[in-house]
Amino acid sequence: MTAVIEEAASGPAPAQKPARDHTPIVITLRIRRFLPDLVGPNGEPPVPFWQDFQVEADPTERILTAMLKVKGEQDGSLTFRRSCAHGICGSDAMRINGRNRLACKTLVKDLDVTKPITIEAIKGLEVEKDLVVDMDPFFQSFKDVMPFLITSGNEPTRERLQSPEDRERFDDTTKCILCACCTTSCPVFWTDGQYFGPAAIVNAHRFIFDSRDEGAEQRLEILNEKEGVWRCRTTFNCTDACPRGIEVTKAIQEVKRALIFRRV
Amino acid sequence: MQIHKYDTVIVGAGGAGMRAALEASKNSRTAVLTKLYPTRSHTGAAQGGMCAALANVEEDNWEWHTFDTVKGGDYLTDQDAAEIMCKEAIDAVLDLEKMGLPFSRTPEGRIDQRRFGGHTRDHGKAAVRRSCYAADRTGHMILQTLFQNCVKQNVEFFNEFYVLDLLLVDDEDGNKTTSGVVAYELASGEVHVFQAKAVIFATGGFGKVFKTTSNAHTLTGDGMGIAWRRGLPLEDMEFYQFHPTGLAGLGILLTEGARGEGGILRNADGERFMERYAPTIKDLAPRDIVARSMVLEVLEGRGAGPNKDYVYLDLTHLPAEQIEEKLPDITEFARTYLGVEPTTELVPVYPTAHYAMGGIPTNVEAEVLSDNETVVPGLYAAGEVACVSVHGSNRLGTNSLLDINVFGRRAGIAAAKYAATADFVELPENPAADVVALLERLRDSDGTERVAAIRAEMQETMDANAGVYRTEETLKQAAADIKALQKRYANVSIQDKGKRFNTDLLEAVELGFLLDLAEVLVAGAQNRKESRGGHAREDYQARDDANYMKHTMAYREVDANGDVSIRLDWKPVVVTRYQPMERKY
Ligand SMILES: Cc1cc2nc3c(=O)[nH]c(=O)nc-3n(C[C@H](O)[C@H](O)[C@H](O)COP(=O)(O)OP(=O)(O)OC[C@H]3O[C@@H](n4cnc5c(N)ncnc54)[C@H](O)[C@@H]3O)c2cc1C
Ligand code: SF4
Ligand code: SF4
Ligand code: FES
Numbered sequence: 051m052t053a054v055i056e057e058a059a060s061g062p063a064p065a066q067k068p069a070r071d072h073t074p075i076v077i078t079l080r081i082r083r084f085l086p087d088l089v090g091p092n093g094e095p096p097v098p099f100w101q102d103f104q105v106e107a108d109p110t111e112r113i114l115t116a117m118l119k120v121k122g123e124q125d126g127s128l129t130f131r132r133s134c135a136h137g138i139c140g141s142d143a144m145r146i147n148g149r150n151r152l153a154c155k156t157l158v159k160d161l162d163v164t165k166p167i168t169i170e171a172i173k174g175l176e177v178e179k180d181l182v183v184d185m186d187p188f189f190q191s192f193k194d195v196m197p198f199l200i201t202s203g204n205e206p207t208r209e210r211l212q213s214p215e216d217r218e219r220f221d222d223t224t225k226c227i228l229c230a231c232c233t234t235s236c237p238v239f240w241t242d243g244q245y246f247g248p249a250a251i252v253n254a255h256r257f258i259f260d261s262r263d264e265g266a267e268q269r270l271e272i273l274n275e276k277e278g279v280w281r282c283r284t285t286f287n288c289t290d291a292c293p294r295g296i297e298v299t300k301a302i303q304e305v306k307r308a309l310i311f312r313r314v
Numbered sequence: 315m316q317i318h319k320y321d322t323v324i325v326g327a328g329g330a331g332m333r334a335a336l337e338a339s340k341n342s343r344t345a346v347l348t349k350l351y352p353t354r355s356h357t358g359a360a361q362g363g364m365c366a367a368l369a370n371v372e373e374d375n376w377e378w379h380t381f382d383t384v385k386g387g388d389y390l391t392d393q394d395a396a397e398i399m400c401k402e403a404i405d406a407v408l409d410l411e412k413m414g415l416p417f418s419r420t421p422e423g424r425i426d427q428r429r430f431g432g433h434t435r436d437h438g439k440a441a442v443r444r445s446c447y448a449a450d451r452t453g454h455m456i457l458q459t460l461f462q463n464c465v466k467q468n469v470e471f472f473n474e475f476y477v478l479d480l481l482l483v484d485d486e487d488g489n490k491t492t493s494g495v496v497a498y499e500l501a502s503g504e505v506h507v508f509q510a511k512a513v514i515f516a517t518g519g520f521g522k523v524f525k526t527t528s529n530a531h532t533l534t535g536d537g538m539g540i541a542w543r544r545g546l547p548l549e550d551m552e553f554y555q556f557h558p559t560g561l562a563g564l565g566i567l568l569t570e571g572a573r574g575e576g577g578i579l580r581n582a583d584g585e586r587f588m589e590r591y592a593p594t595i596k597d598l599a600p601r602d603i604v605a606r607s608m609v610l611e612v613l614e615g616r617g618a619g620p621n622k623d624y625v626y627l628d629l630t631h632l633p634a635e636q637i638e639e640k641l642p643d644i645t646e647f648a649r650t651y652l653g654v655e656p657t658t659e660l661v662p663v664y665p666t667a668h669y670a671m672g673g674i675p676t677n678v679e680a681e682v683l684s685d686n687e688t689v690v691p692g693l694y695a696a697g698e699v700a701c702v703s704v705h706g707s708n709r710l711g712t713n714s715l716l717d718i719n720v721f722g723r724r725a726g727i728a729a730a731k732y733a734a735t736a737d738f739v740e741l742p743e744n745p746a747a748d749v750v751a752l753l754e755r756l757r758d759s760d761g762t763e764r765v766a767a768i769r770a771e772m773q774e775t776m777d778a779n780a781g782v783y784r785t786e787e788t789l790k791q792a793a794a795d796i797k798a799l800q801k802r803y804a805n806v807s808i809q810d811k812g813k814r815f816n817t818d819l820l821e822a823v824e825l826g827f828l829l830d831l832a833e834v835l836v837a838g839a840q841n842r843k844e845s846r847g848g849h850a851r852e853d854y855q856a857r858d859d860a861n862y863m864k865h866t867m868a869y870r871e872v873d874a875n876g877d878v879s880i881r882l883d884w885k886p887v888v889v890t891r892y893q894p895m896e897r898k899y
Pocket of ligand 3: 113184225227228229230231232233248249252291292294295296298
């Protein structure tokens with residue numbers, strides 16, 4: 051049950067630390083562009099290119115905000131996906147200064163602004179336009195691991211019981227927002243697009259370690275396949291890339307262990 | 315142009331759309347059209363919980379929940395609808411659990427419940443634990459769980475398909491019936507026509523009419539805008555909810571669950587000011603009351619910060635482990651976006667535009683109405699886009715996740731049932747003509763106006779003039795500004811002339827919807843000379859039941875010259891058990 055402190059007396063406000071620096075600075079966004087409609091005069095296929103944009107930004111501002119300014123004020127053709135703008139919808143995974151991150155969760159002040167900030171599409175999925183990649187293969191791997199609760203027998207009338215400890219067991223992997231930061235930072239996935247990739251394994255883990263689920267065997271079989279967990283070489287790129295702070299590599303290790311011991 | 319044929323077409327894959335899809339696809343051939351990948355929908359942003367009188371941790375029942383919903387809605391709630399929602403809430407939560415939703419648990423292993431604003435025991439005696447939750451990511455878990463079950467059930471999605479028009483055809487009696495929708499495929503730039511017996515709109519809200527908002531960039535009111543342009547009314551649009559605790563200056567939401575867990579609002583003097591405004595339930599008063607109180611604190615000079623323009627949310631007295639366990643995401647938002655450590659520091663907060671109580675009018679079967687009573691055969695709406703009206707003039711926290719599940723389900727069942735017996739209605743001639751014309755006009759325009767500039771000005775004027783407090787004067791200003799912006803919008807041009815992934819083009823279309831809806835919101839607000847729920851007038855501070863205990867119905871009228879105006883009418887509130895009372899907490 052939730053502990054609630056009923057009354058807390060009114061009192062002087064604790065001191066606030068000095069406000070953050072909001073003095074605007076000019077930053078350079080160096081963006082990898084690809085415009086599929088930009089066919090050459092003699093029908094040459096479009097080619098990717100780098101383009102610099104200078105934009106004024108508050109240091110506490112999100113990179114996404116700076117990009118929206120570029121799109122709104124300078125070049126409407128700059129194309130990227132975005133929705134929530136605070137790191138929960140998984141739309142705006144991109145490679146910023148060589149690292150996979152969400153543009154809406156990366157603040158200007160956390161990057162070196164003395165140099166241009168490079169922004170590219172995530173790697174390993176086909177680039178459709180600028181920072182937009184084809185997400186279908188990514189979602190297909192997700193679907194392949196049967197990412198849903200599997201149970202047998204009659205449904206109970208009330209909720210299934212689950213202890214807080216059992217619930218905690220798979221908490222980390224329930225946080226996944228399917229942004230693909232992990233999968234597209236994985237060197238194995240880059241060289242072998244068939245590999246399920248860490249995100250799919252994370253979502254399999256979420257069910258394999260759910261005490262209510264009875265589909266672990268089936269999922270483990272799938273992950274035991276050639277393109278399954280054994281391809282992972284434990285390089286931790288995926289863990290470093292996850293904007294939700296999920297211990298991705300640890301989850302993969304737990305799935306491997308479950309496979310070896312055939313026991314969850 | 316491609317033509318597709320489905321029994322049921324669902325527009326939107328948030329909570330409402332996917333809950334509907336799980337029902338509709340069982341019994342009818344169903345397509346879900348969504349402008350976002352389903353898991354990107356803003357239902358995933360919801361944090362605090364979903365209320366149902368499970369009575370897992372203390373005594374509770376659905377009648378108390380109904381009363382709270384009606385009172386919370388400042389007696390504009392349709393009581394028959396609220397009763398259905400609160401009764402079906404219990405199964406709605408249990409269904410989600412059975413689908414796999416990982417709720418937070420009690421020590422006994424039941425679904426845990428916590429306090430939330432306006433939810434009380436026995437008609438207002440004290441706060442009650444009614445909100446079922448999964449830490450502070452309940453919406454994320456609902457969205458994921460519904461998507462997982464759609465995968466399991468092989469629901470057919472058309473991702474990144476923007477529906478831009480609704481096809482209504484007059485039957486022999488001159489009544490509108492549904493024949494399908496027109497959609498634009500982002501990847502290819504192609505226009506598709508979907509013929510359907512039943513269409514369900516589940517496109518969510520329109521928070522982007524405001525600048526400071528908890529809503530996603532994609533919440534541009536497309537569904538409401540499309541219905542409006544097709545001559546369907548919009549109900550109660552002036553009732554827009556401002557959530558008390560947005561991160562100051564940013565609008566990113568901190569759930570009311572933070573106060574449910576014991577968090578307290580303080581002004582610059584450290585005073586727990588809600589004790590003055592709502593002596594019984596204090597910080598857990600409904601949102602309209604808390605938001606108004608916060609604004610008053612600031613207006614009266616007790617705001618905090620260098621510009622005295624916000625107040626504080628204080629969590630510092632709560633055990634750090636409780637914060638980490640129950641509120642992990644919002645503490646991270648405060649750290650990331652404001653650089654504040656909520657376990658030891660006060661968090662600057664201010665009201666943020668959050669939720670549309672109004673929308674496309676429906677009855678309790680989620681059937682869309684073309685006036686106070688007439689059903690549009692084959693057309694349904696559920697979720698934030700719809701107005702049934704279970705939220706009246708002010709939605710209680712947790713009641714939207716409930717609404718999308720209860721009425722999403724009802725819409726899915728009703729649509730499939732209708733599709734089972736109805737015939738396809740023939741498509742109008744040139745079904746895509748209007749959409750093609752709209753897109754071509756925007757793409758070919760060499761106008762001088764930019765989408766981003768007009769959008770920013772609209773958002774500025776809406777924040778300044780149609781926010782928490784409104785007056786005749788500010789609303790007049792907003793109306794004039796919007797009119798001027800609409801003129802400028804006619805002269806808007808885009809830079810991206812390409813076919814593939816042209817988001818520049820779609821932002822221009824979305825802005826058109828937003829401007830229409832801003833205009834309707836302001837017109838309704840000007841017309842309602844009272845304060846009720848989410849609509850607070852400084853110049854008419856009292857609730858006026860004699861003249862205004864009725865829903866606003868706005869209609870788009872086009873005269874012989876093609877000039878558009880708004881006609882405002884009323885619709886009675888459904889009262890069953892509860893007579894209006896003064897609203898004290
Ligand atoms: C930050 C935040 C926290 C919240 N917390 C809570 C809470 O704790 N409890 C609670 O009860 N409520 C909460 N709410 C409110 C609640 O989350 C929303 O009202 C609800 O999720 C809306 O669901 P929906 O299915 O109607 O719309 P959405 O989830 O917004 O989905 C809209 C769907 O429509 C699609 N769409 C839109 N336009 C088009 C188009 N033109 N063509 C095709 N598809 C389209 C989108 O792709 C999307 O799939 C919160 C809201 C916010 C913003
Ligand atoms: S740990 Fe495994 S899955 Fe993660 S990046 Fe390395 S190889 Fe890929
Ligand atoms: S595990 Fe993390 S990085 Fe990978 S898809 Fe999920 S949220 Fe994104
Ligand atoms: S825009 Fe939603 S995660 Fe960044």
